[in-house]
Amino acid sequence: MHNLNFSTYSALYLTLIIPLVGSGVLALCGHRRIAGSLNLILCSATFITSFILAVEIFYSGSIITPLNFFYVDAFNVYLVLLNSFVGLTTAVFSGPYMAHEQKIGRVKNAGMRLYHSMYQGFLFTMLLALTTNNLGILWVAVEGATLATVLLVSLYRTPESIEAGWKYFILCGVGIAQAMFGTTLIYFAAVQIIPDSSQALMWSVLYAHASELEPTVLLLAFVFLIVGYGTKVGLVPLHNWLPDAHSEGPTPMSAILSGLLLNIALYAVVRFKMLIDPALGTNIAGHIMMGFGLLSFMVAGLLLHRQLDIKRMFSYSSIEHMGLITFAFGIGGPLATFGALLHMIVHSLTKSAIFVTVGHAAQLCKTQSINQIRGLIKIQPEIGWSLLIGTVAIAGLPPFGVFTSEFLLFSATIKSYPWLVITLLAGLCIAFAGLFKHVQPMVFGVRSHGVIKIKANMWPVALHFCIILWLGIAVPEVLAGWIDQATIMISGKGVL
């Protein structure tokens, strides 16, 4: 592991440097015509380097950079790749979308500079959160992701969007402060046994000493950590900011917030759970996660029914799915963990595709109100079909990937907690009914008059659908092996 030279790390460093530099460059020229394309080029470059990084990890196992600063293993590298991929496809959508918003005067020049700069800045903070080995830097990066996106939520400067931005800022700030207290407690426990205090927050070092850490401190820390990072995951009852932030900001932002940021926060929770389990010797951390997850899953499914705004509706669907994933990580066996990891991928891909489609639909009908979007399939079939397919996929119907992962999760639940399956099935049906109640008239209803077709590039959406279809029919061996490696790291055993 240590005989690798600098070039091994160059893919990792480039993955972080490109978006950071890009953020600076776009802060200067983000309002020009080329900004959209430049954003796309930067995202492509990040995707290529993270792909190279993923291949390296696949062949040579996990890497730790000198001074233990970055740590990349099977678990985080697949999220890095997912992040840069969704960042790239969303950038394809973002260019024309934001150009349109600029043309109709919703966003001024300064707003465009801010938007493009923060798009890259946001990607950078997420990639930093994933790759860092230092739990303190993980916190700084997750907080940084909030700071990068908070002004984008209020980008349109409407009263609603400013309210959403303020709520997002205060609630996530307060929440994430709890996570910092949890991190401090972990550090407090760590300095008692790790002599070199500069290494005492390094995840890899802590993991090696996990069973020696004082369990009472760790349990207390975990409660603070799950409340803190759980706020960012959007777990009920800490979810209030999420539908507002996801619905009021520009749609490309909603796509990456819903598709990616929630994953990052959950990633942090799982990393801490990996530290706490060996120290405690019980699955109490898992039980806490199961409780939060199940509650989110049920409540979000019910709240779906009473939404009037299409983006809000799909944000509740995100809460529901994050709840399910949290629940699965809480169960903790190999099968549940495998399912949860797969569900993170398929949910990200599906949800970002849906948000891109919703963005087109909202631009087409000039509204986000569910009651005023009607007959999409007649006005512009590609948007209508995409919305329909996306909803079918996210509701967990075969043959899409969400079905596969949910099937795995349900099998795992039947094995360990059979009586909870009834609740899960009920939640799934409730969410299904809620989604289709709203989507059916939007897609098939009587078309509203005076709506003219818009130019819509549906390639990113089609690409996402193809991948989730592929994952639904047969998970490729390479990916399965890869997720299995991550499963072994998290739960101790693989499923393959």
Place this chain on the structure above:
Amino acid sequence: MDIVVFTLAEQLILTLAALMLFTSFLLLAQTRLLTLIHIFALQGGLLCVTTLVIAFTYGRHHLLISAALTLGLKVFFIPILLQRLVARLDIKREVEVVGNPTLIMLGAAALVLFSYYAVLPIRELSMLATRNTIAISLAIILLGMLLIISRRKAVVQVVGFMCMENGLLFAAVAATQGMPMVVEMGVALDVLVAAILFGIFFFQIRTEFGSLDVDKLNRLKEVD
């Protein structure tokens, strides 16, 4: 309980901890905006002194940078920024309290008791002094949250937010003698950016809503 003999440094730190908790109560009781900001600066000053005491007693010289950051950000930059914003935005100087002030103070006292109760399981690990400081920092964090909940002005919510940050830093400094340098720098950067963003938000809220009362931010509802 055994009688524990504290060293001079420990006594100093405990006194400072008590004073920081006291300033949190002062923040909760204060209804004038400018005085509130001044008390917040005082709390930052106490945090800075605590950091210095620990830096010198335990020979942790990287804490000097941390102390300088606290001094710059919490004692000067943020209070001055807030004071200027209050002047420029011409905000009413009196702050309304939501709910009964007596109840809020009683609630605050209950939160302090709760903090001591929550850290009770941490035993054997360290001396009584550390357990005290962890409990007090948790109390400062919770009182900051209470401050955010109990006031209507956006400015006070920011003070509450920063007060929570003070509690966090106090925990990091007093219980663990400072986080690694890179983390401290990162946290300071986040606080700086957050303070600037808060300023921007004040202008946005003021332009759209005509005042800084967060009560007017009530358009987005959970359902319907």
